[in-house]
Amino acid sequence: MSPHDSPNGEALARRFETALMPNYGVPPVALARGEGSRVWDADGRRYLDMIGGIAVSSLGHGHPALVGAVSRQVATLAHTSNLFLHEPEVLLAERLLGLLRAPAKVLFTNSGTEANEAALKLAIKYGKERGRTYFVAAENSFHGRTLGALALTGKRSIRDPFGPFPVDVRFVPYGDADALKNAVTEECAAVFLEPTQGEAGVVPPPDGYFTAAREICDAAGALLVADEIQSAIGRTGHWFAHQYEGVVPDVLTLAKGLGGGLPIGACIGFGAAATVFAKGDHGSTFGGNPVSAAAALAVLDTIDGDGLLEHVRTVGAELAAGITAIDHPLLAGVRGRGLWLALVLTAERAAQVQAAAQRAGFLVNALQPDAVRLAPPLVITSSEIASFVAALPAILDEAADVR
Ligand SMILES: *Cc1c(COP(=O)(O)O)cnc(C)c1O
Numbered sequence: 001m002s003p004h005d006s007p008n009g010e011a012l013a014r015r016f017e018t019a020l021m022p023n024y025g026v027p028p029v030a031l032a033r034g035e036g037s038r039v040w041d042a043d044g045r046r047y048l049d050m051i052g053g054i055a056v057s058s059l060g061h062g063h064p065a066l067v068g069a070v071s072r073q074v075a076t077l078a079h080t081s082n083l084f085l086h087e088p089e090v091l092l093a094e095r096l097l098g099l100l101r102a103p104a105k106v107l108f109t110n111s112g113t114e115a116n117e118a119a120l121k122l123a124i125k126y127g128k129e130r131g132r133t134y135f136v137a138a139e140n141s142f143h144g145r146t147l148g149a150l151a152l153t154g155k156r157s158i159r160d161p162f163g164p165f166p167v168d169v170r171f172v173p174y175g176d177a178d179a180l181k182n183a184v185t186e187e188c189a190a191v192f193l194e195p196t197q198g199e200a201g202v203v204p205p206p207d208g209y210f211t212a213a214r215e216i217c218d219a220a221g222a223l224l225v226a227d228e229i230q231s232a233i234g235r236t237g238h239w240f241a242h243q244y245e246g247v248v249p250d251v252l253t254l255a256k257g258l259g260g261g262l263p264i265g266a267c268i269g270f271g272a273a274a275t276v277f278a279k280g281d282h283g284s285t286f287g288g289n290p291v292s293a294a295a296a297l298a299v300l301d302t303i304d305g306d307g308l309l310e311h312v313r314t315v316g317a318e319l320a321a322g323i324t325a326i327d328h329p330l331l332a333g334v335r336g337r338g339l340w341l342a343l344v345l346t347a348e349r350a351a352q353v354q355a356a357a358q359r360a361g362f363l364v365n366a367l368q369p370d371a372v373r374l375a376p377p378l379v380i381t382s383s384e385i386a387s388f389v390a391a392l393p394a395i396l397d398e399a400a401d402v403r
Contacts, residue, residue: 007043008030008042008043009029009030009041009042009043012030012042013026013030016030028354028355028358029041029047029358029363030042032044033061033062034049034057034060034061034062035060035061035062036060036061036062036063036377036379037049037052037060037061037376037377037379037380037381037384038061039061039363045361046361047358047361047362047363048361048362048363048376048384048387048388049061049363049376049377050357050362050363050364050374050375050376050388051363051364051365051373051374051375051376052375052376052377053261054230054256054365054375055198055230055235055256055257055340055375056256056257056259056260056261057260057261057377058233058234058235058257058260058299058303058377058378058379059260059298059299059302059377059378059379060377060378060379060380061261061377063260063298063302063379065298065301065302066260066261066262066295066298066299066302068298069294069295069297069298070262070291070294070295070298072294073088073290073291073293073294073295074291076290077290078289078290078291079286079289079290079291080289080290081285081286082283082284082285082287082288086290086293088290088293088294088297089108089288089289089290089293091293091297092106092108092288092293092296092297092300093105093106093108095297095300096254096266096268096300097268099239099240099300100240100248100252100268100270102248102270102271103270103271103274104252104268104269104270104271104274105268105269105274105275106266106267106268107266107267107268107269107277107282107287108264108265108266108284108287108288108293109255109264109265109266109267109284109287109288110263110264110265110284110286110287110289110292111144111255111263111265112144112149112229112230112253112255112256112265113143113144113145113146113149114144114146114265114284114287115229115253115254115255115265115266115267116143116144116148116149116152116192116227116229116253116267117144117146117148117149118253118267118282119190119192119225119227119251119253119267120135120148120149120151120152120167120190120192121148121277121281121282122251122267122269122273122276122277122282123135123189123190123223123225123251124167124189125276125277125281126189126190126223126273126276127189127190130189130221131187132186132187132188132189132221132222133168133187133189134167134168134169134170134187134188134189135152135167135168135169135170135188135189135190135191135192136169136170136171136172136180136183136184136188136190136191136192136222137152137153137154137169137170137171137172137191137192137193138154138171138172138173138174138192138193138194138197139154139171139172139173139174140154140155140174140197140200140203141153141154141155141171141174141192141193141194141197141200141227142154142155142194142197142198142199142200143192143194143227144229145158147162147165148165148167150162150165151163151165151166151167151169152167152169152192154171154174155199155200170183174193174197174200174203174205175203175205175206175209177208177209177212177213177216180212180213180216181212181216184216184217184220184222185220186220186221188220188222189222189223190222190223190224190225190250190251191213191216191217191222191223191224191225192225192227193210193213193224193225193226193227194226194227194228194230194231195210195226195228195231195241195242195245196231196236196241196336196337196340198229198230198231198340199230199367200368201335201342201344201367201368201371201373202335202336202340202341202342202367202371202373203335203342204335204336204337207245208245210226210242210245210247211245211246211247213247214247214248214249217250223250223251223273224247224249224250224251225249225250225251225252225253226240226241226242226247226249226251226252226253227253228240228241228242228252228253228254229253229254229255229256229265230256230257230340230375231340232252232254232256232257232258233254233256233257233258233299233300233303234257234303234308234309234312234338234378235257235312235338235339235340235375235378236312236316236337236338236340237309237310237312237313237316237337237338237339238309238338239303239309240252241337248270249270250269250270250271250272250273251267251268251269251270251273252266252267252268252270253265253266253267253268254266254268257299257378258296258299259292259295259296259299260295260296260298260299261295262291262292262295262296263292264288264289264292264293264295264296265287303378306379308378308379311378311379312338312339312378313338314382315339315380315381315382315385316337316338316339316340316341318382318385318386318389319339319341319374319385319388319389320334320336320341322385322386322388322389322392323341323343323389323392326389326392326393326396328393328396328397328400329346329400330345330346330347330349330353330396330399330400331343331344331345331346331396332344332345332346332370335371336374339374339375339376339378339380340374340375341373341374341375342367342368342371342372342373342374343364343371343372343374344370344371345370345371345372346370347370347400348369348370349369349370349399349400350366350367350368350369350370350371350372351366351369352398352399352400353366353372353395353396353399354366354372355399356395356396356398356399357372357391357395359398360391360394360395360398361391362388362391362395
């Protein structure tokens with residue numbers, strides 16, 4: 001079966017190919033609507049959404065809290081620009097600071113890459129004032145596609161075609177504290193790290209790596225920037241991934257799950273990093289707009305009010321245990337934490353697993369040739385998780401067989 005083997009999806013895919021840049025290729029499914037953790041394609045086929053728009057749809061699809069908050073806000077005041085302030089952005093900043101439990105200040109953006117762009121500008125300014133000229137990031141890291149964030153991105157296949165970049169970034173192997181220590185001198189302005197590498201394949205570092213990174217940055221006087229664009233807002237069963245090692249970064253970037261599907265990002269500076277930007281240093285017409293801020297508040301309120309952090313830990317453990325219990329020649333194991341996992345394969349057949357899962361009614365993401373990402377809505381139920389685990393052996397059989 002080919003993708004879009006049904007009439008409406010097929011027609012949409014042809015029009016997509018004609019009207020849109022080839023950037024994304026033609027995606028394999030045309031989605032039409034969603035409810036909870038289920039989505040339906042343009043031909044009415046139902047899927048269990050095990051990827052949540054890449055760890056974005058925290059509350060699933062059509063959640064009444066999100067629908068209500070966004071509908072009310074768009075009808076009340078959709079946009080102000082930053083020429084005028086509004087209550088939702090102030091409330092959201094205060095809510096985030098309350099969750100972080102450390103003195104800090106927030107700057108809102110519209111996306112993840114813009115949050116990192118802000119963090120990089122902040123770090124450049126911090127460095128200039130102190131004679132610090134270079135940055136450190138990890139090999140295989142992903143920090144975004146705009147030029148500043150791309151300069152920090154260690155994945156060479158997406159960085160190299162657009163270089164050289166006007167910032168000096170030195171890359172170290174992820175998870176190696178000694179390599180990090182050697183790379184960070186008193187001329188280093190900032191170290192950018194994901195608490196677990198997302199796009200590299202949901203790869204956690206060894207225990208203690210973030211604590212070591214904190215100590216190394218403190219000793220050298222460099223800023224530690226935690227890119228939690230994918231890992232935060234309950235994804236791991238904690239509000240923020242850096243909190244499970246008890247490490248407080250100097251700068252924290254957020255996006256993906258924060259808006260529950262509405263575009264919003266945040267760059268948060270702690271301590272001295274909170275006041276590096278002076279009036280006029282940075283800006284965004286849409287950043288922190290009222291509708292996205294209202295959406296994010298609904299996400300945070302619902303995670304809190306419905307006990308979703310605990311729920312993520314419970315169903316995430318069920319999902320990981322269910323996968324671990326499957327004995328299959330194509331399955332090497334599972335990596336990750338909470339509802340943020342990678343199925344690790346024994347062969348480069350992730351694309352085949354994604355296609356077989358789709359045919360069986362599950363949306364997953366072939367993240368690396370041998371790793372399949374699972375990042376379902378935080379509201380996914382135990383029985384939905386069980387249905388995926390039950391279907392997985394047959395999906396793996398099919399993926400192992402196709403040529
Ligand atoms: C997705 C992601 C980004 C980029 O976010 P966009 O909203 O796609 O620009 C940056 N860093 C990490 C860790 C991500 O997962």
